[in-house]
Amino acid sequence: MKSVLIGVGQAGGKLSRELVEFDERMGFGAVRGAVAVNTAQADLSSLPFETVLVGQDRVKGQGVGGDNELGAEVMQSDIREVLSALDGRIGAETESIFVVAGLGGGTGSGGAPVVAKELKRIYDVPVYGLGILPGRDEGSMYQVNAGRSLKTFAREADSLLLVDNDAFRSAGESVTEGFDSINREIAKRVGLLLAAGESVEGVAESVVDSSEIINTLRNGSIAALGYAAADAAPEAEENINAVMSTTRRALLTGSSLPDATDADAALVVVAGEQDAVPRKGVERARRWVEEETGSLQVRGGDFPLSSDRIAVLILLGGIERSERLDDFMQRAKEAQEQEATAEAKPDNPGDVWANDDLDNLL
Numbered sequence: 001m002k003s004v005l006i007g008v009g010q011a012g013g014k015l016s017r018e019l020v021e022f023d024e025r026m027g028f029g030a031v032r033g034a035v036a037v038n039t040a041q042a043d044l045s046s047l048p049f050e051t052v053l054v055g056q057d058r059v060k061g062q063g064v065g066g067d068n069e070l071g072a073e074v075m076q077s078d079i080r081e082v083l084s085a086l087d088g089r090i091g092a093e094t095e096s097i098f099v100v101a102g103l104g105g106g107t108g109s110g111g112a113p114v115v116a117k118e119l120k121r122i123y124d125v126p127v128y129g130l131g132i133l134p135g136r137d138e139g140s141m142y143q144v145n146a147g148r149s150l151k152t153f154a155r156e157a158d159s160l161l162l163v164d165n166d167a168f169r170s171a172g173e174s175v176t177e178g179f180d181s182i183n184r185e186i187a188k189r190v191g192l193l194l195a196a197g198e199s200v201e202g203v204a205e206s207v208v209d210s211s212e213i214i215n216t217l218r219n220g221s222i223a224a225l226g227y228a229a230a231d232a233a234p235e236a237e238e239n240i241n242a243v244m245s246t247t248r249r250a251l252l253t254g255s256s257l258p259d260a261t262d263a264d265a266a267l268v269v270v271a272g273e274q275d276a277v278p279r280k281g282v283e284r285a286r287r288w289v290e291e292e293t294g295s296l297q298v299r300g301g302d303f304p305l306s307s308d309r310i311a312v313l314i315l316l317g318g319i320e321r322s323e324r325l326d327d328f329m330q331r332a333k334e335a336q337e338q339e340a341t342a343e344a345k346p347d348n349p350g351d352v353w354a355n356d357d358l359d360n361l362l
């Protein structure tokens with residue numbers, strides 16, 4: 001799926017760079033360009049693609065210091081410059097646009113939903129968000145910012161693919177130390193997903209295409225992406241169990257948003273050497289994902305990749321009713337209330353999306 005990336009804020013820029021580099025390293029050619037936008041001059045200078053500094057009149061290139069309302073304001077004021085930087089890059093071949101941002105800060109948190117909203121007014125292709133949730137240890141400002149941004153971003157984008165910064169942390173690693181490895185994990189997942197949606201030479205029996213990604217994401221507003229890999233035997237027959245156990249790991253321990261497994265739709269992609277991918281295994285994996293997610297809309301396919309390993313990628317669409325997201329929204333809400341008066345959880349998961357406990361940003 002040929003895509004253009006817009007990284008907003010520091011995390012958005014860094015993650016976009018990681019995505020561009022992964023796509024180049026693998027020779028996929030699915031990432032068709034990237035632009036980074038920030039209020040902080042220093043964070044833009046190290047990025048190897050076009051950058052746009054916004055809010056210069058308000059914050060003098062110093063960043064918005066976690067003020068996401070200011071982040072949204074300056075993005076809105078300078079939106080023309082952002083859109084014109086994208087102009088030449090989004091063409092007839094572009095199949096989707098990704099707005100990438102950390103949701104806990106100021107610029108990305110406030111600016112990304114504004115960018116998504118404006119892009120949707122102009123372009124016909126889907127505009128997706130790739131949003132990073134702050135880890136549990138990050139301060140309450142980050143949680144509140146992310147809660148508000150998440151709600152607004154999910155509304156403005158066609159779908160918001162979430163990554164939890166606690167998801168890929170190794171023991172003993174601080175969040176900051178872990179950023180680079182987290183970014184690599186995300187880049188691998190998203191990079192493979194975009195590449196899987198490309199037509200490949202030596203056509204497999206059931207290759208994935210962009211429309212399957214788009215249809216999976218059409219369901220609901222929040223998405224997640226799981227991944228796992230294992231060594232493969234040369235013969236497909238010998239890999240049926242490996243595909244099954246790798247599928248379980250991809251969903252249960254390899255997800256960008258752990259424990260969010262209730263989904264409206266899913267796409268299971270098995271990547272590997274064409275002769276080594278067992279059709280029976282792919283079908284069995286697809287059925288297992290159906291049971292596990294409670295969705296009757298589980299698509300499946302394979303992605304021919306020259307490798308001695310088999311990888312399974314699982315895209316979940318419409319996970320907003322999962323308990324994991326309610327927990328996060330609750331965390332954001334409690335952080336906002338500051339007081340230790342822990343409130344009762346809503347009776348029905350999903351209620352938090354319908355009420356006004358966290359104000360929309362826009």
Ligand SMILES: Nc1nc2c(ncn2[C@@H]2O[C@H](COP(=O)(O)OP(=O)(O)OP(=O)(O)O)[C@@H](O)[C@H]2O)c(=O)[nH]1
Pocket residue numbers: 008009010011012014015039040063064065066067101102103104105106107108109132133134135138142165175179180182183
């Ligand atoms: N995964 C990941 N998360 C990051 C990275 N950098 C920052 N974050 C997270 O993103 C959130 C927002 O941080 P930034 O992107 O630095 O904030 P910003 O958008 O630049 O906003 P301001 O600095 O306030 O103007 C924080 O909650 C961090 O946890 C990164 O490289 N990778």
Ligand SMILES: [Mg+2]
Pocket residue numbers: 009010040043063064105107
């Ligand atoms: Mg910053």
